[in-house]
Amino acid sequence: xxxxxxxxxxxxxxxxxxxxxxxxxxxxxxxxxxxxxxxxxxxxxxxxxxxxxxxxxxxxxxxxxxxxxxxxxxxxxxxxxxxxxxxxxxxxxxxxxxxxxxxxxxxxx
Amino acid sequence: xxxxxxxxxxxxxxxxxxxxxxxxxxxxxxxxxxxxxxxxxxxxxxxxxxxxxxxxxxxxxxxxxxxxxxxxxxxxxxxxxxxxxxxxxxxxxxxxxxxxxxxxxxxxxxxxxxxxxxxxxxxxxxxxxxxxxxxxxxxxxxxxxxxxxxxxxxxxxxxxxxxxxxxxxxxxxxxxxxxxxxxxxxxxxxxxxxxxxxxxxxxxxxxxxxxxxxxxxxxxxxxxxxxxxxxx
Amino acid sequence: xxxxxxxxxxxxxxxxxxxxxxxxxxxxxxxxxxxxxxxxxxxxxxxxxxxxxxxxxxxxxxxxxxxxxxxxxxxxxxxxxxxxxxxxxxxxxxxxxxxxxxxxxxxxxxxxxxxx
Numbered sequence: 001x002x003x004x005x006x007x008x009x010x011x012x013x014x015x016x017x018x019x020x021x022x023x024x025x026x027x028x029x030x031x032x033x034x035x036x037x038x039x040x041x042x043x044x045x046x047x048x049x050x051x052x053x054x055x056x057x058x059x060x061x062x063x064x065x066x067x068x069x070x071x072x073x074x075x076x077x078x079x080x081x082x083x084x085x086x087x088x089x090x091x092x093x094x095x096x097x098x099x100x101x102x103x104x105x106x107x108x109x
Numbered sequence: 110x111x112x113x114x115x116x117x118x119x120x121x122x123x124x125x126x127x128x129x130x131x132x133x134x135x136x137x138x139x140x141x142x143x144x145x146x147x148x149x150x151x152x153x154x155x156x157x158x159x160x161x162x163x164x165x166x167x168x169x170x171x172x173x174x175x176x177x178x179x180x181x182x183x184x185x186x187x188x189x190x191x192x193x194x195x196x197x198x199x200x201x202x203x204x205x206x207x208x209x210x211x212x213x214x215x216x217x218x219x220x221x222x223x224x225x226x227x228x229x230x231x232x233x234x235x236x237x238x239x240x241x242x243x244x245x246x247x248x249x250x251x252x253x254x255x256x257x258x259x260x261x262x263x264x265x266x267x268x269x270x271x272x273x274x275x276x277x278x279x280x281x282x283x284x285x286x287x288x289x290x291x292x293x294x295x296x297x298x299x300x301x302x303x304x305x306x307x308x309x310x311x312x313x314x315x316x317x318x319x320x321x322x323x324x325x326x327x328x329x330x331x332x333x334x335x336x337x338x339x340x341x
Numbered sequence: 342x343x344x345x346x347x348x349x350x351x352x353x354x355x356x357x358x359x360x361x362x363x364x365x366x367x368x369x370x371x372x373x374x375x376x377x378x379x380x381x382x383x384x385x386x387x388x389x390x391x392x393x394x395x396x397x398x399x400x401x402x403x404x405x406x407x408x409x410x411x412x413x414x415x416x417x418x419x420x421x422x423x424x425x426x427x428x429x430x431x432x433x434x435x436x437x438x439x440x441x442x443x444x445x446x447x448x449x450x451x452x453x454x455x456x457x
Contacts, residue, residue, distance in 0.1 A: 001304045003333060017420060020413075024452075028455070065365070065369045068365050075261070076264065091369070098376035
């Protein structure tokens with residue numbers, strides 16, 4: 001962990017703290033209302049707001065989780081720095097792709 | 110009580126030692142060496158809590174054995190004593206502290222003068238924020254307890270450790286010092302202050318009541334600003 | 342045998358750090374599954390709807406509350422770290438860590454109670 005990785009991890013953490021709060025409230029609201037898939041998608045489809053919100057969330061979590069995984073790998077696994085960094089980056093890319101796909105799935109009209 | 114015998118490999122051996130009033134763990138170790146087994150190796154010097162040489166792992170916690178009363182740590186009269194963690198064992202209760210001091214150097218924990226004898230002495234106000242910060246962290250006597258207690262030292266071979274970074278923080282706050290560019294660079298690198306997870310074992314166990322977690326947090330802020338300004 | 346004696350690793354702050362790391366790992370493992378589930382909507386509402394109905398089962402709802410707990414404890418623990426690292430030092434870290442865990446549990450249990 002160096003200053004550059006630290007900056008990005010703390011930055012994405014700070015960005016995500018309010019996003020998580022909103023997300024938990026949204027989930028609570030949706031489950032309490034017993035919303036169906038149709039109800040949810042009616043709200044998200046074509047919404048620039050939801051696209052921006054969850055788009056930002058996906059990018060931030062991919063960076064944050066990637067750096068976190070890198071730390072865990074270097075500290076708790078026998079992997080050296082370089083392979084750990086590559087594995088962590090691959091995981092971050094996976095999250096980015098799957099996350100972008102998920103956002104597209106609920107937001108595209 | 111059981112004492113670690115051997116080097117990196119070895120075993121805990123049991124000894125029976127008379128329990129007395131006002132007995133320290135160091136008294137007990139000394140008793141073993143003088144009366145039961147003269148081949149036991151251990152370190153001490155001042156015996157009065159000033160030098161830090163007698164630090165060992167006592168019932169799982171690194172402590173100064175001369176300042177640890179048996180009555181406060183021995184559960185039902187049992188004591189388990191081993192060498193400090195995170196350092197190679199030379200023999201029995203004595204460890205090789207070279208890595209600890211090497212990291213001190215790598216963290217640039219040495220003062221770099223910025224004035225010569227021909228110039229006036231720098232005036233420092235003792236109540237300036239920087240001096241207060243430096244004074245709060247300055248009393249480290251390199252006993253190694255924080256280093257032994259630190260999980261991140263155990264998990265990350267590059268990590269400079271709480272003592273070295275704590276000292277670097279005091280120098281970062283010393284207005285007389287001229288070596289901060291190199292120092293912040295060392296703290297900002299891999300294995301520097303950013304590896305700290307703030308478990309605070311160092312702060313909990315420091316016999317001088319120092320707070321390396323807070324010092325390292327200060328270093329994190331300073332290196333971050335230096336990085337954003339392109340200085341590291 | 343080797344010398345390791347780690348029996349002091351039981352304090353509140355060490356447990357807090359362990360919970361923070363393990364919750365992060367659990368969330369990281371959960372996320373791809375979460376994204377794949379949402380991605381079902383690409384094929385229209387029906388696949389997502391049938392998943393939502395499947396997740397109505399009590400055991401799944403329990404699992405979802407557990408996930409909310411893990412998320413909240415990770416975020417609140419992280420906020421505590423951001424405070425340590427960016428604001429002047431404050432004592433009482435053990436209390437803050439305990440409050441963060443308790444608050445997360447309350448929120449997760451609240452969610453669980455309200456949806457049953």
